[in-house]
Amino acid sequence: MVDIRHLRYFLALAxxxxxxxxxxxxxxxxxxLSRQIAALEDxxxxxxxxxxxxxxxxxxxxxxxxxxxxxxxxxxNGAIRTTQAVARGERGELKIAFxxxxxxxxxxxxxxxxxxxxxxxxxxxxxxxxxxxIQSVRTGESDLCLAFRTEVSQPLSYEALQSEKLCIALxxxxxxxxxxxxxxxxxxxxxxxxxxxxxxxxxxDAIMSLCHAAGFEPQVRMHTHLQGxxxxxxxxxxxxxxxxxxxxxxxxxxxxxxSLPESSAMEMGxxxxxxxxxxxxxxxxxxxGKPN
Amino acid sequence: MVDIRHLRYFLALAxxxxxxxxxxxxxxxxxxLSRQIAALEDxxxxxxxxxxxxxxxxxxxxxxxxxxxxxxxxxxNGAIRTTQAVARGERGELKIAFxxxxxxxxxxxxxxxxxxxxxxxxxxxxxxxxxxxIQSVRTGESDLCLAFRTEVSQPLSYEALQSEKLCIALxxxxxxxxxxxxxxxxxxxxxxxxxxxxxxxxxxDAIMSLCHAAGFEPQVRMHTHLQGxxxxxxxxxxxxxxxxxxxxxxxxxxxxxxSLPESSAMEMGxxxxxxxxxxxxxxxxxxxGKPN
DNA sequence: TAAAAATACTCCATAGGTATTTTAT
DNA sequence: ATAAAATACCTATGGAGTATTTTTA
Numbered sequence: 001m002v003d004i005r006h007l008r009y010f011l012a013l014a015x016x017x018x019x020x021x022x023x024x025x026x027x028x029x030x031x032x033l034s035r036q037i038a039a040l041e042d043x044x045x046x047x048x049x050x051x052x053x054x055x056x057x058x059x060x061x062x063x064x065x066x067x068x069x070x071x072x073x074x075x076x077n078g079a080i081r082t083t084q085a086v087a088r089g090e091r092g093e094l095k096i097a098f099x100x101x102x103x104x105x106x107x108x109x110x111x112x113x114x115x116x117x118x119x120x121x122x123x124x125x126x127x128x129x130x131x132x133x134i135q136s137v138r139t140g141e142s143d144l145c146l147a148f149r150t151e152v153s154q155p156l157s158y159e160a161l162q163s164e165k166l167c168i169a170l171x172x173x174x175x176x177x178x179x180x181x182x183x184x185x186x187x188x189x190x191x192x193x194x195x196x197x198x199x200x201x202x203x204x205d206a207i208m209s210l211c212h213a214a215g216f217e218p219q220v221r222m223h224t225h226l227q228g229x230x231x232x233x234x235x236x237x238x239x240x241x242x243x244x245x246x247x248x249x250x251x252x253x254x255x256x257x258x259s260l261p262e263s264s265a266m267e268m269g270x271x272x273x274x275x276x277x278x279x280x281x282x283x284x285x286x287x288x289g290k291p292n
Numbered sequence: 293m294v295d296i297r298h299l300r301y302f303l304a305l306a307x308x309x310x311x312x313x314x315x316x317x318x319x320x321x322x323x324x325l326s327r328q329i330a331a332l333e334d335x336x337x338x339x340x341x342x343x344x345x346x347x348x349x350x351x352x353x354x355x356x357x358x359x360x361x362x363x364x365x366x367x368x369n370g371a372i373r374t375t376q377a378v379a380r381g382e383r384g385e386l387k388i389a390f391x392x393x394x395x396x397x398x399x400x401x402x403x404x405x406x407x408x409x410x411x412x413x414x415x416x417x418x419x420x421x422x423x424x425x426i427q428s429v430r431t432g433e434s435d436l437c438l439a440f441r442t443e444v445s446q447p448l449s450y451e452a453l454q455s456e457k458l459c460i461a462l463x464x465x466x467x468x469x470x471x472x473x474x475x476x477x478x479x480x481x482x483x484x485x486x487x488x489x490x491x492x493x494x495x496x497d498a499i500m501s502l503c504h505a506a507g508f509e510p511q512v513r514m515h516t517h518l519q520g521x522x523x524x525x526x527x528x529x530x531x532x533x534x535x536x537x538x539x540x541x542x543x544x545x546x547x548x549x550x551s552l553p554e555s556s557a558m559e560m561g562x563x564x565x566x567x568x569x570x571x572x573x574x575x576x577x578x579x580x581g582k583p584n
Numbered sequence: 585t586a587a588a589a590a591t592a593c594t595c596c597a598t599a600g601g602t603a604t605t606t607t608a609t
Numbered sequence: 610a611t612a613a614a615a616t617a618c619c620t621a622t623g624g625a626g627t628a629t630t631t632t633t634a
Contacts, residue, residue: 001296001297002296002368002372003295003296003297004293004294004295004296005293005295005624007368018588019588019589019590020587020588020589028624028625028626029625029626029627030588030589030590031589031590031591031592031625031626031627031628032624032625032626034589034590034591035590035591035624035625036624036625038590039623039624044372044375044376044379045376045379046375046376046379046380047379048375050569051588051589051590052588052589052632052633052634053586053587053588053589053590053631053632053633053634054587054588054589054632054633054634055588055634056588056589059379059569060378060379060384060569060570060571060572061375061376061378061379061571062375063378064374064375064378064383064384065371065375068367068370068371068374068375069371071367071371072364072367072368072371075360075363075364075367076294076299076364078360079357079360079361079363079364080294080336082356082360083336083338083340083353083354083356083357083360084336084337084338084353086352086353086355086356087336087337087338087339087351087352087353088338091356092352092356277342277351277352278352279352279353280352297599310613311613311614311615312612312613312614320599320600320601321600321601321602322613322614322615323600323601323602323603323614323615323616323617324599324600324601326614326615326616327599327600327615327616328599328600330615343613343614343615344607344608344609344613344614345606345607345608345609345611345612345613345614345615346607346608346609346612346613346614347608347613348613348614585634586633586634587632587633587634588631588632588633589630589631589632589633590629590630590631590632591628591629591630591631592627592628592629592630593626593627593628593629594625594626594627594628595624595625595626595627596623596624596625596626597622597623597624597625598621598622598623598624599620599621599622599623600619600620600621600622601618601619601620601621602617602618602619602620603616603617603618603619604615604616604617604618605614605615605616605617606613606614606615606616607612607613607614607615608611608612608613608614609610609611609612
């Protein structure tokens with residue numbers, strides 16, 4: 001059975017055309033090399049070298065083997081290296097689930113930092129509805145997701161990434177626009193644009209309890225879980241809303257953002273499964289754990 | 293040191309995901325396979341399988357190795373096969389030297405028969421002057437050549453392929469054209485077109501001795517070693533010539549060919565070196581030796 | 585004659601086998 | 610309880626080393 005040792009010995013001899021020198025290269029003695037080359041020729045059933053006590057040269061078959069054996073050895077070395085790289089999490093694929101809100105958090109920066117440090121890992125970002133995030137991690141469909149703080153049970157884990165207060169979004173021409181502070185109760189009669197509870201329960205409930213604390217039940221006119229769309233609708237004057245403060249960074253014209261210091265912080269973090277063996281996940285968690 | 297055995301065992305296990313079954317595939321016992329897989333993982337420094345007593349599955353690194361190891365094994369098998377094919381003369385290159393006269397002999401058919409039987413051998417046909425043919429074989433520049441019968445010394449060999457009588461070529465409007473037989477001496481005063489002795493001595497000398505036997509010294513007006521050109525010049529009425537009978541097959545208009553049964557046969561054959569180790573040469577000689 | 589490859593002989597590392605234990609469902 | 614992988618222990622194949630012989634330019 002031809003194995004890699006035969007090829008390594010053969011390649012050394014094919015290069016140096018001298019048994020003693022080639023033997024030294026591969027760290028064996030000349031008789032050992034002689035025997036292995038003879039065994040290889042016997043195994044293949046053909047001569048690879050023409051040799052006498054004065055010279056060694058390749059036959060046509062030997063010349064062919066020199067070309068192809070080098071490829072075999074190279075591809076074996078490559079296979080070993082890439083396998084080890086995968087094991088170290090330096091190569092492979094990381095499947096990340098996110099919702100459209102992602103664009104307004106620190107998550108994009110985190111993904112960029114990861115992709116810079118692990119340039120050979122393919123990052124598969126899949127958008128899904130907020131409610132489906134955790135389940136996709138549980139089934140292994142995703143390696144991790146970004147979600148609001150949540151209680152997760154074994155084998156899932158949660159780690160906080162970032163906290164955001166909420167803020168009020170008003171049309172720029174709204175009577176209260178321009179104020180530094182605004183008591184939510186003043187929006188009692190306004191039409192609200194909110195995320196539907198069925199899709200984004202955490203955010204929905206947080207806003208609802210703010211309104212209840214202010215003593216009113218908001219009149220919800222429109223639903224969408226896309227925060228960017230909510231801000232757009234507010235800019236069109238179709239209603240008011242309460243959105244994560246990061247949305248203020250959107251630079252959208254026609255909207256006034258008024259901070260809500262009394263709102264509880266909306267904490268976001270990443271969720272992953274401790275049973276997930278994808279080595280790329282370890283690298284991501286390590287980076288997520290570091291302060292940026 | 294990772295070798296092919298490790299990869300073969302690994303691939304069997306990666307495919308069947310069951311130690312006992314995979315062990316049977318590669319014809320070893322289960323404990324032997326267990327130990328070799330463990331040794332491979334140890335050598336690579338990473339886990340390739342997640343296993344317990346109920347199930348075996350590939351890790352990310354194992355999945356990567358499955359892909360690349362298959363390529364390594366395939367390329368090794370390919371290297372072995374092509375090397376053996378080269379040794380058997382079924383692959384490689386055959387360098388053949390010829391002169392332009394080649395088109396008028398049995399040689400093209402022989403080359404075609406060879407290339408049909410050995411479709412993976414590249415045939416390198418190099419045209420050269422008749423005088424240079426033998427030398428190119430001696431230096432190894434060519435593996436074989438077609439030449440007129442010649443005495444060659446070790447390590448060169450000659451084998452006859454084909455014999456050709458010579459014939460007279462006359463312009464179609466020549467007074468003697470149309471005759472079945474023609475004594476050469478009747479061309480005594482005619483302008484002759486011949487191959488120069490410096491380039492094609494064998495043919496030149498054969499024609500000269502025919503003329504001398506007929507009792508005259510030909511008046512040589514033009515020289516060229518290209519038999520096709522000679523026939524063209526005859527067709528233009530510029531002279532007469534004596535050419536190999538195969539030229540009659542050329543179908544050239546304006547030329548009459550008259551056989552010369554008294555001419556000695558011009559024997560052609562192939563010349564090669566017995567020291568030439570090109571396995572393709574053996575295949576060619578075998579085909580050349582067979583009657584077509 | 586001398587440089588270099590092949591051979592003879594010995595040793596030992598390790599792959600492989602049998603029997604058994606451990607493990608997880 | 611059972612199927613399956615791991616481990617213990619033994620055997621023997623064959624790869625490697627040293628010493629020597631053979632070969633050929």
